[in-house]
Amino acid sequence: xxxxxxxxxxxxxxxxFLVVGLxxxxxxxxxxxxxxxxxxxxxxxxxxxxxxxxxxxDLNGDFALVNVWATWCVGCRSEHPFLMQLxxxxxxxxxxxxxxxxxxxxxxxxxxxxxPYVASGFDETGRVGIDWGVYGAPETFxxxxxxxxxxxxxxxxxxxxxxxxxxxxxxxGSAAQ
Amino acid sequence: MRRFxxxxxxxxxxxxxxxxxxxxxxxxxxxxxxxxxxxxxVRCLKCQNQSIKDSNVxxxxxxxxxIRRLITEGKTDAEIVDFLVTRYGEFAxxxxxxxxxxxxxxxxxxxxxxxxxxxxxxxxxxxxxxxLDDDTAIAAKEGSPE
Numbered sequence: 518x519x520x521x522x523x524x525x526x527x528x529x530x531x532x533x534f535l536v537v538g539l540x541x542x543x544x545x546x547x548x549x550x551x552x553x554x555x556x557x558x559x560x561x562x563x564x565x566x567x568x569x570x571x572x573x574x575d576l577n578g579d580f581a582l583v584n585v586w587a588t589w590c591v592g593c594r595s596e597h598p599f600l601m602q603l604x605x606x607x608x609x610x611x612x613x614x615x616x617x618x619x620x621x622x623x624x625x626x627x628x629x630x631x632x633p634y635v636a637s638g639f640d641e642t643g644r645v646g647i648d649w650g651v652y653g654a655p656e657t658f659x660x661x662x663x664x665x666x667x668x669x670x671x672x673x674x675x676x677x678x679x680x681x682x683x684x685x686x687x688x689x690g691s692a693a694q
Numbered sequence: 695m696r697r698f699x700x701x702x703x704x705x706x707x708x709x710x711x712x713x714x715x716x717x718x719x720x721x722x723x724x725x726x727x728x729x730x731x732x733x734x735x736v737r738c739l740k741c742q743n744q745s746i747k748d749s750n751v752x753x754x755x756x757x758x759x760x761i762r763r764l765i766t767e768g769k770t771d772a773e774i775v776d777f778l779v780t781r782y783g784e785f786a787x788x789x790x791x792x793x794x795x796x797x798x799x800x801x802x803x804x805x806x807x808x809x810x811x812x813x814x815x816x817x818x819x820x821x822x823x824x825x826l827d828d829d830t831a832i833a834a835k836e837g838s839p840e
Contacts, residue, residue: 547739547783547785548783549783550779550782550783557781617756643752643753644760647756647757649781650782652739652782653739
């Protein structure tokens with residue numbers, strides 16, 4: 518009987534690995550090394566006015582979203598209505614990083630679809646995107662009042678992910694203060 | 695047919711040639727060699743089974759540009775790798791560093807070989823200790839003619 522124990526353990530272990538592998542979801546979703554760390558410093562000209570800049574310190578003081586978007590990004594278009602809704606509900610200040618885009622196209626997007634952002638930084642060369650470890654728009658970072666990254670969402674943000682991942686963190690953070 | 699062949703060859707040779715900024719990045723051959731090694735060891739996060747050397751998505755070209763900039767600024771390879779890992783995590787490296795969390799990646803193959811060797815040793819020893827009953831049984835039944 519005991520001769521079956523070892524193979525059985527091996528098979529169960531293998532099955533466990535396979536199940537975990539399957540349940541892990543999108544294999545391209547990488548854990549951000551910034552979670553629990555201060556958000557990367559940046560300073561960018563704003564999308565609306567090249568002479569005005571937006572910098573890391575402007576984000577501090579409250580929970581904030583940093584949303585990386587671009588007009589060439591299909592997922593950004595699909596999440597845009599939800600960002601508009603967050604902005605209407607005044608749920609949280611949303612800052613944009615307009616990544617690897619052109620100013621006329623980005624401004625047209627804002628004019629047509631609405632502007633959910635307090636401000637958008639214009640990252641034409643992608644330098645700031647790299648500092649933030651961005652590898653595919655849309656990406657959304659949740660920053661707490663101290664400017665620490667507490668969550669990163671990959672892909673279009675929607676109600677489900679918002680309620681599941683963001684709201685508890687914001688509530689916990691607000692309660693702690 | 696011949697025209698078709700020429701077309702086909704032209705179509706398929708176009709891709710790799712036009713793929714990326716494949717020209718010399720540095721006049722100094724030492725720097726160029728470092729650059730080539732670095733970019734072939736960094737995973738393109740957007741196209742995960744390619745290195746940034748082989749990929750032409752703009753993220754890869756941005757990362758190549760950053761690496762060129764860091765080399766120009768006189769950063770060491772270790773500093774450049776650190777730059778990438780703090781932003782994209784260990785996953786960005788095709789040759790993970792032998793530290794902490796990635797240690798298992800380096801040890802696991804040897805552990806598995808050891809484990810397999812041990813299992814084989816056990817099986818073989820078990821078999822060796824078994825009587826050669828088939829041969830002897832047959833021999834006995836046939837009344838050992840020789």
